[in-house]
Amino acid sequence: xxxxxxxxxxxxxxxxxAEAKESFGEVEVLLSSEHIVAASQxxxxxxxxxxxxxxxxxxxxxxxxxxxxxxxxxNSFNKNLQxxxxxxxxxxxxxxxxxxxxFKNANWRERELWDMFGITVEGHPDLRRLLMPDxxxx
Numbered sequence: 001x002x003x004x005x006x007x008x009x010x011x012x013x014x015x016x017x018a019e020a021k022e023s024f025g026e027v028e029v030l031l032s033s034e035h036i037v038a039a040s041q042x043x044x045x046x047x048x049x050x051x052x053x054x055x056x057x058x059x060x061x062x063x064x065x066x067x068x069x070x071x072x073x074x075n076s077f078n079k080n081l082q083x084x085x086x087x088x089x090x091x092x093x094x095x096x097x098x099x100x101x102x103f104k105n106a107n108w109r110e111r112e113l114w115d116m117f118g119i120t121v122e123g124h125p126d127l128r129r130l131l132m133p134d135x136x137x138x
Contacts (some may be wrong), residue, residue: 001027004081008047012039028084033070033096036087040074040102049074049083052099055109057117067091068119072099089119098123 001009001022009029012018016035021028031039043049054073061067066088074083089096096113098121099106110121111130121127129136 002081004079005083008043008081008083011042011046015039015042026082026084028086030086030088033087033089036070036072036085037097037099037102039085040072040099043074043083044102048076048078049081051075051077052103052105052109053082055099055106055113057113057119059117061091064091068094068117070096070113070119094119095122097121098125100124 005027009018009020009027012029012031013020016031016039018039019030021030051074052072053075054071056071058069058071059067060069068089068091070087070089072085072087074085075081087096096119098110100110107126108130110124111127113119114121114127115130115132
C-alpha cells in the first residue's frame, strides 16, 4: 500500500469500521452506507481528497445481500492520491445517502445510479430520470 495512503486507511478503519483491500496496486475501502457521508467529509476536510471523480455501481445479481456495491473514486490532487470506496447495499429497496453536501458534483452521478440501477439516493434534491424516459419502469 502507498505509504501516504496507509495512515488514511487506518483512520477509516478505526473511525468507521472500514475494511481495506489492495489489489493490483489499487486500494479499496469497504464502508457501510451509514458511514459514507462522514467518511467522505473526513477524507475531503482532513486528507485533501477534494475531487469525486466517479460514482457507479456493480450489480451482483442474482445475489441479494449484497446485491450492489456502490463505488466512489476520490482524488487528492495535492497529494497525487486516489482512493476507492465501496458501499455494499442489499437488493430489496437499495438505498444510500446523498453526498451532494460533501461533493456538489455527486448530483448527476447519483441520478444515474437511480436511473440505471434503481438505487434510491436519500436526501437528493432532484432525483429524477437522467437517461431513461420518465415513464420507464425497469
